[in-house]
Amino acid sequence: MTKRKQNHNPDEDIKFLEAHLAGTLKPVAPTREIVQRLGRRIQMPYRERIASQFSDWSRLFIVFAGVLSGMLLIITVARSVYYLIGRRG
Amino acid sequence: MPELEYNEEEILARASQGDRDAFGQLYERYVDRIFNYVYYRTGNTHDAEDLTARVFQRAMKHVVNYTDRGVPFSAWLYRIAHNLVANWHRDRSRKQEIPLDDIPILPAKGDHPERNLVRSQEQESLLRMIRTLPPERQNLLILKFVEDMSNAEIGAIMGRSEGAVKSLYHRTLLALRDQLEDQNLNLEGE
Numbered sequence: 001m002t003k004r005k006q007n008h009n010p011d012e013d014i015k016f017l018e019a020h021l022a023g024t025l026k027p028v029a030p031t032r033e034i035v036q037r038l039g040r041r042i043q044m045p046y047r048e049r050i051a052s053q054f055s056d057w058s059r060l061f062i063v064f065a066g067v068l069s070g071m072l073l074i075i076t077v078a079r080s081v082y083y084l085i086g087r088r089g
Numbered sequence: 090m091p092e093l094e095y096n097e098e099e100i101l102a103r104a105s106q107g108d109r110d111a112f113g114q115l116y117e118r119y120v121d122r123i124f125n126y127v128y129y130r131t132g133n134t135h136d137a138e139d140l141t142a143r144v145f146q147r148a149m150k151h152v153v154n155y156t157d158r159g160v161p162f163s164a165w166l167y168r169i170a171h172n173l174v175a176n177w178h179r180d181r182s183r184k185q186e187i188p189l190d191d192i193p194i195l196p197a198k199g200d201h202p203e204r205n206l207v208r209s210q211e212q213e214s215l216l217r218m219i220r221t222l223p224p225e226r227q228n229l230l231i232l233k234f235v236e237d238m239s240n241a242e243i244g245a246i247m248g249r250s251e252g253a254v255k256s257l258y259h260r261t262l263l264a265l266r267d268q269l270e271d272q273n274l275n276l277e278g279e
């Protein structure tokens with residue numbers, strides 16, 4: 001096998017390099033398994049949808065405020081029940 | 090192929106109205122090409138698969154906003170892929186991972202098995218060298234050789250004129266040739 005020296009002739013070198021690039025950068029075939037897996041992922045973008053909901057700050061704030069209000073309400077009711085029972089006792 | 094182009098317009102119109110089956114047809118048509126592009130930009134099948142999925146997920150999310158302003162749908166997809174690959178490279182450099190991982194050579198369509206072993210070492214050297222080029226030059230080579238696109242088509246994707254692509258291509262080849270000389274890498278004759 002003959003080794004080819006670079007910069008022998010600039011135009012020839014470029015053509016030679018192009019031929020090698022064409023031989024190296026060939027279209028590859030993703031396996032059927034990969035294509036099917038990709039198809040399944042694209043049909044079910046649940047993870048992305050959940051993540052995008054968390055990136056929605058106004059919605060996140062409402063959820064957070066709702067949870068806090070609920071907790072406060074439960075604590076208030078529990079305290080009043082405890083107070084009423086304590087007075088009777 | 091005017092009939093195919095017409096069909097694509099129709100499919101696109103349906104997909105942009107939220108028709109998942111129509112989007113599925115677009116997926117079938119472009120998945121191999123996008124995978125190819127991402128594979129050569131990342132150098133491994135695992136990330137190529139992940140990023141290809143994200144390209145189509147993003148495309149599905151935003152296809153409603155896609156309007157044909159002289160940019161073909163394929164160019165729009167490649168731009169999404171390009172942005173995601175750029176983010177991927179940025180994340181990797183932040184994590185300080187070593188980018189020169191082994192580049193597995195997937196069987197190319199129509200390859201001769203008996204030449205694979207000899208070619209793979211040579212190909213790996215050349216691929217590594219290509220991956221040291223600036224991103225836009227890598228894009229250009231991938232679109233030209235892997236996707237077999239014309240300068241005009243590449244220009245539509247890269248947002249450059251046909252002449253600018255031609256000039257960039259020539260400069261890229263010269264840079265590659267110089268790199269080969271600097272590193273004393275001899276490619277075998279055909």
